[in-house]
Amino acid sequence: MAAMTTSPIRQAPGLRARKARRLRLIRWFLLLVFGLIFAVPLVAMIEFSTRSTDLTGPRTLEYWRQIVDYPDLISAIFASLELAAITAIGALVLLVPTMVWVRLRLPKLTRIVEFLCLLPLTIPAIVLVVGWAPIYLWINYFTPAQYQTSPLVLAFAYIVLVLPYMYRSLDAGLQAIDVPTLTEAARSLGAGWTTVMVRVITPNIASAVLNSSLLAVSLVLGEFTVASLLNYVNLQVAMNNLQQANAGVSIAVASAALLFVFILLIALSFVGRRRRSGGVVEPFPSGTGH
Amino acid sequence: MKKSIRGIGVGVAFGAMLVTAACSPPAKEADKPADGGVAAAAATSATEFGGLDKLVAAAKKEGTLNVIALPPDWANYGEIIKAFEAKYSIKVASASPDGSSQDEINAVKSLGSTTRAPDVMDMGGAVTVANTTLYAPYKVATWADIPDAQKEATGLWVNDYGGYMSIGYDSAKLPEITAFTDLMKPAFKNKVALNGDPTQANAALNGVEMASLASGGSADDISKGVDFFKALKQAGNFSKIQATSATVKSGNTPVVFDWDYLQLGHKADVPTWKVFVPPNAVLGGYYNQAINKAAPHPAAARLWEEFLYSDEGQNLWLKGGARPVRQDAMTKSGTIDAAAAAALPAVGGEPVFQTQDQVAAASKYLADNWAAAIK
Amino acid sequence: MTDTVAAADVLVGDQPSRAGRRLPLSWLGAVPFFAYVGVFLLLPTGIVVFEAFFTAAGQPTLENINALTTSVVIQAFIKSITLSLISALLGAALGAVLAYMIASGPPDGMTRRLWTAAAGVLAQFGGVTLAFAFLATAGPVGLITLAVNNLGGDLTGSWLTDLIGLIVVYTYFQIPLMVLVFLPALDGIRPQWREAAESLGGTGWQYWRHVAIPLLTAPFLGAVLLLFANAFAAYATAAALISQGGIIIPLQIRIAFTSETVAGQENVAKALALGMIIVVAIAMSLYAMMQRRSARWLR
Numbered sequence: 027m028a029a030m031t032t033s034p035i036r037q038a039p040g041l042r043a044r045k046a047r048r049l050r051l052i053r054w055f056l057l058l059v060f061g062l063i064f065a066v067p068l069v070a071m072i073e074f075s076t077r078s079t080d081l082t083g084p085r086t087l088e089y090w091r092q093i094v095d096y097p098d099l100i101s102a103i104f105a106s107l108e109l110a111a112i113t114a115i116g117a118l119v120l121l122v123p124t125m126v127w128v129r130l131r132l133p134k135l136t137r138i139v140e141f142l143c144l145l146p147l148t149i150p151a152i153v154l155v156v157g158w159a160p161i162y163l164w165i166n167y168f169t170p171a172q173y174q175t176s177p178l179v180l181a182f183a184y185i186v187l188v189l190p191y192m193y194r195s196l197d198a199g200l201q202a203i204d205v206p207t208l209t210e211a212a213r214s215l216g217a218g219w220t221t222v223m224v225r226v227i228t229p230n231i232a233s234a235v236l237n238s239s240l241l242a243v244s245l246v247l248g249e250f251t252v253a254s255l256l257n258y259v260n261l262q263v264a265m266n267n268l269q270q271a272n273a274g275v276s277i278a279v280a281s282a283a284l285l286f287v288f289i290l291l292i293a294l295s296f297v298g299r300r301r302r303s304g305g306v307v308e309p310f311p312s313g314t315g316h
Numbered sequence: 317m318k319k320s321i322r323g324i325g326v327g328v329a330f331g332a333m334l335v336t337a338a339c340s341p342p343a344k345e346a347d348k349p350a351d352g353g354v355a356a357a358a359a360t361s362a363t364e365f366g367g368l369d370k371l372v373a374a375a376k377k378e379g380t381l382n383v384i385a386l387p388p389d390w391a392n393y394g395e396i397i398k399a400f401e402a403k404y405s406i407k408v409a410s411a412s413p414d415g416s417s418q419d420e421i422n423a424v425k426s427l428g429s430t431t432r433a434p435d436v437m438d439m440g441g442a443v444t445v446a447n448t449t450l451y452a453p454y455k456v457a458t459w460a461d462i463p464d465a466q467k468e469a470t471g472l473w474v475n476d477y478g479g480y481m482s483i484g485y486d487s488a489k490l491p492e493i494t495a496f497t498d499l500m501k502p503a504f505k506n507k508v509a510l511n512g513d514p515t516q517a518n519a520a521l522n523g524v525e526m527a528s529l530a531s532g533g534s535a536d537d538i539s540k541g542v543d544f545f546k547a548l549k550q551a552g553n554f555s556k557i558q559a560t561s562a563t564v565k566s567g568n569t570p571v572v573f574d575w576d577y578l579q580l581g582h583k584a585d586v587p588t589w590k591v592f593v594p595p596n597a598v599l600g601g602y603y604n605q606a607i608n609k610a611a612p613h614p615a616a617a618r619l620w621e622e623f624l625y626s627d628e629g630q631n632l633w634l635k636g637g638a639r640p641v642r643q644d645a646m647t648k649s650g651t652i653d654a655a656a657a658a659a660l661p662a663v664g665g666e667p668v669f670q671t672q673d674q675v676a677a678a679s680k681y682l683a684d685n686w687a688a689a690i691k
Numbered sequence: 692m693t694d695t696v697a698a699a700d701v702l703v704g705d706q707p708s709r710a711g712r713r714l715p716l717s718w719l720g721a722v723p724f725f726a727y728v729g730v731f732l733l734l735p736t737g738i739v740v741f742e743a744f745f746t747a748a749g750q751p752t753l754e755n756i757n758a759l760t761t762s763v764v765i766q767a768f769i770k771s772i773t774l775s776l777i778s779a780l781l782g783a784a785l786g787a788v789l790a791y792m793i794a795s796g797p798p799d800g801m802t803r804r805l806w807t808a809a810a811g812v813l814a815q816f817g818g819v820t821l822a823f824a825f826l827a828t829a830g831p832v833g834l835i836t837l838a839v840n841n842l843g844g845d846l847t848g849s850w851l852t853d854l855i856g857l858i859v860v861y862t863y864f865q866i867p868l869m870v871l872v873f874l875p876a877l878d879g880i881r882p883q884w885r886e887a888a889e890s891l892g893g894t895g896w897q898y899w900r901h902v903a904i905p906l907l908t909a910p911f912l913g914a915v916l917l918l919f920a921n922a923f924a925a926y927a928t929a930a931a932l933i934s935q936g937g938i939i940i941p942l943q944i945r946i947a948f949t950s951e952t953v954a955g956q957e958n959v960a961k962a963l964a965l966g967m968i969i970v971v972a973i974a975m976s977l978y979a980m981m982q983r984r985s986a987r988w989l990r
Contacts, residue, residue, distance in 0.1 A: 049795075053792050053795060053796070056788065056789070056792050057789075057792050057793075057802070057806070060785075060789050060792075060866075064809065064813060064863070064866075064867075066828055066834075066835070067821070067824035067825055067827070067828045067863070068824065069834075070824055070827035070828040070833065070834050071820070071823070071824045071827055073827065073834065074566060074823075074827050120723065120724055120727060121724070123720070123723075124720070124721060124723070124724035127717075127720040127721060128721065131717040131720065132717055132718070132720075132721055135721060137979070139724070141975065142728050142732065142733075144916070144917070144920060144971070144975060145732060145736065145968075146732060147917070147920035147921055147923075147924050147971070148920055148923070148924060148967055148968050148970075148971035148972070149736060149739070149924065149964055149967065149968060150924045150925075150926050150941045150944060150964065150967065151924075151926060152926055152941065152944055152945060152948060152960075153739055153944060153960060153961065153964040154735050154736070154739070155426075156426075156735075156738070156739055156948075156957070156960075156961070157734065157735020157736060157737070157738040157739045158731075158735050159425075159426035160738070161730070161731070161734065161735065162426075163426075163427075163428050163430065166428075166430045166432075171431060174430060174431045174432060175431070175432060182731055183731065185727075185731070186728070186731045186732045189728075189732075190917060190920065190921075191868075191871075191872065191917070194872045194913055194914065194917050195871065195872055195875055197910075197913070198872070198873075198875040198876040198879065198910045198913075199875045199878075199879070201876075201879065201909075201910070202875070202876070202878070202879025203879075231875075233874070233875050233878050234875040237807070237871055237872075237874060237875055240807065240808075240811040240871065241811065241814065241815075241868075241871050241872075243811065244811040244812055244814055244815040245814075245815045247815065248815030248816060248817055248818070249815070250817075250818045250819070250927050251818075251926055251927050254412060255422075255426075256426070257411055257412070257423055257426075257427060257432055258432075259411075262818060262819075262820075263412075265819075265820070266414070266818075266819050267410075267412075267413050267414075269414075269560065269562055269819060273560075273561060273562030273565055273566070274565075276562070277562075277820075277823060280820040280823075284812055284816065284820075287811070287812045288808050288809065288812045289808075291807070291808035291811045291812065292804050292805065292808040295804045295807060295808060296804070416949050418948070418949045419949055422948070422949070505847050506831055506847035506848060506849040507831065509934075510934070510935070512934055513934050513935050513936065513937075513946065515946055516945070516946050516949060552847065552849065554935075555831070555849065555852070556849075556852040556933050556934060556935040556936070557826065557830070557831075557852060557932070557933070557934065558931070558932075558933070558934030559934075562823065563826070566826070566827065566832065567831070567832040568826050568830050568831050568832060569831075686936070687763050687936045687937065688763065690935055690936055691936070
């Protein structure tokens with residue numbers, strides 16, 4: 027960081043150090059303020075879920091303990107986790123090759139692809155569901171009877187719902203690397219298209235891929251409208267059903283779900299980092315006029 | 317040239333898919349009929365099917381019943397479902413407990429003949445009458461006990477239970493309500509809530525109608541009720557929060573306009589909950605049972621209806637504070653649960669029931685005026 | 692350079708040296724995406740838009756479109772757009788600052804992991820749970836309301852169910868969404884560029900003005916559009932919080948669809964949805980115009 031001794035610097039080294047320290051202080055202060063703002067509603071939720079069951083006694087974890095008494099809830103949790111994985115992977119498989127291909131060969135389609143990827147946001151889920159209902163009737167017709175209540179078919183709808191978020195994230199990532207040069211270099215070395223996608227492009231946009239996967243996972247775990255209107259039971263629907271029967275347990279489950287997703291996402295972030303340090307060739311940054 | 321051919325091709329393909337998707341897939345094969353009787357889906361009574369025992373056997377074979385929009389603390393449905401499951405070993409799958417009546421119809425329409433479609437529905441008056449093409453006619457064994465005005469002649473729909481609109485409040489936090497106009501006092505700032513939006517939910521529409529009766533209106537005239545809520549909003553006392561058992565328990569909605577049998581559920585959450593029915597503003601309303609014509613479990617659906625209209629089912633509703641439709645007949649024959657009947661909230665005045673036309677007129681008035689009134 | 696490109700061309704296409712014929716095969720690469728989107732996005736949209744022009748009984752009509760011109764609906768559109776715009780701008784500005792704070796730390800540090808995970812959780816934290824969390828915080832008996840009242844204030848918590856309350860609640864999940872969407876763009880700014888700018892004698896301000904901001908403008912505007920569309924179509928949280936009146940369009944759609952008391956309004960809901968699509972299409976074209984202008988900086 028201080029290896030600037032050979033080039034003419036305008037600022038004295040002491041001034042630079044002081045500026046750096048001030049920036050670090052500002053950074054910590056702002057992060058703390060944001061952290062407090064986001065923590066307040068979460069604290070309120072946890073406060074409600076630890077109240078005593080008859081409004082008069084001391085704080086208790088009774089509601090949390092009661093979570094295991096609801097087997098429907100546990101199965102809904104697992105179903106939602108599977109859905110999240112299927113959706114994230116399915117959407118990546120659909121989007122990454124398409125976006126790379128459009129950049130390379132079909133640049134005129136960029137606007138169309140962008141519009142299509144933004145469309146799911148403009149139509150509220152409550153209305154898209156009306157359009158999905160006849161399509162899902164056909165899907166149900168082809169599903170064997172024992173799987174008909176499984177909410178995993180929601181993946182078809184969820185992939186569409188995550189498109190806008192993933193597109194934006196992947197687009198930013200692809201914009202930062204030089205896709206044509208990378209692909210031509212790989213192809214001229216004899217790589218097939220699959221190798222190009224999986225082993226050349228993806229590791230370079232690892233940050234974007236991970237971020238978009240996180241977006242997909244958190245969207246699927248938090249999605250309520252589509253599942254409830256298509257009459258499937260996922261995590262949010264199960265939690266909402268519980269809200270009427272036992273509000274304390276419902277809020278406890280919501281807090282537990284948030285905590286769980288939080289830990290899951292931290293764990294996922296460790297998975298991503300290892301690949302990045304695998305020594306992938308970085309292209310020339312496009313802004314320095316090489 | 318190539319572009320326009322491609323465009324036309326895409327358009328044709330799209331149109332074809334649109335038409336295909338709009339049509340439903342072919343329906344599955346109908347059930348085989350029980351020996352000597354009509355198929356379960358076509359049976360209009362237990363005798364036609366071959367007797368109650370055969371119905372029970374066929375229902376057990378189906379093994380599941382799909383119900384919808386039945387919260388466990390609504391008129392004691394929690395206990396009713398458990399009792400049915402225990403008695404017949406049939407699993408009851410309860411979907412969307414907070415759904416409205418229209419949600420039930422939407423589910424019936426969107427789920428078609430899949431195994432997840434609702435078998436039976438419990439709905440408010442306006443929605444029931446508007447969708448009779450979706451129901452299968454069925455007359456329960458105790459059909460004769462039900463007054464003619466409370467059932468459809470061929471058995472497409474039947475009243476099941478009812479109650480009176482009331483105001484529940486937390487007496488520990490608020491002064492006692494002795495008159496309807498007490499609600500305008502400053503102590504009630506941002507505390508008075510309805511159970512839903514009157515342009516959407518039956519319970520809320522009846523809440524506004526009750527306010528109208530209490531403010532000098534009538535079954536034909538809901539405008540006084542809308543004016544009351546407008547004044548309430550201007551005084552700052554009207555809360556837009558959706559009243560649920562969670563908000564009642566947490567204290568966010570300490571005053572709720574709701575059916576008297578639902579106030580029982582609130583009382584379980586908040587021991588100091590009291591109920592007030594304005595004298596001379598007694599508005600009653602019944603809900604209705606109907607069987608889905610395309611029910612995936614037709615025998616179980618009919619068995620459920622038999623259970624609900626049996627003495628056992630009717631008394632369970634009574635235990636939940638609702639007035640079952642066979643109450644008069646059961647009181648006469650002595651099969652009523654006397655203790656539960658005595659525990660019903662007292663009614664001070666002649667009850668008013670709105671006809672379908674009056675409900676339609678009230679809905680229209682609300683659709684035009686409610687949003688502007690509570691802005 | 693051109694030699695390598697030509698060599699690559701020869702190896703890439705299956706029909707070498709016939710540049711004109713490569714087009715049909717290129718289209719194949721986009722087919723899976725368009726097929727999937729066609730069936731699962733365009734078809735449902737088509738069904739909805741198509742049925743907006745029919746009554747519940749199946750007769751073609753413009754009645755549903757006329758319902759869009761009533762003052763209640765127009766008010767709802769204005770409120771929806773205001774809510775979406777303000778929460779998008781606030782969310783984008785604050786989110787960009789937060790994202791910068793996160794990105795300027797060590798890329799493998801615990802702070803970054805914690806904040807990214809928190810953003811992932813909070814970005815989709817919505818619906819009944821978020822509504823309840825805010826009620827528990829700022830509602831009639833919320834933590835903050837009670838604390839302020841104990842100190843002598845007189846809050847009733849009724850602001851939470853008005854437009855201003857929705858803006859606050861929406862911004863709460865817009866900021867983390869912005870962080871998630873904007874971080875990759877910030878990661879694309881390499882530290883070498885800053886060092887290069889400084890070694891050429893530029894100040895921090897000049898670096899920002901001539902290097903970083905032009906590069907970040909396009910992703911930033913894209914993110915604002917995403918946040919706007921996200922807020923505009925958001926339904927679950929508002930539905931859980933406010934049960935009275937449809938002050939924003941998605942709630943109006945709910946009323947039309949699920950009303951127990953006014954039946955046969957489903958196609959009005961589809962007309963409302965058509966209106967929503969038009970609004971976002973306008974937003975998108977504004978974005979395209981802005982992007983073309985800012986692209987001038989980059990080339």
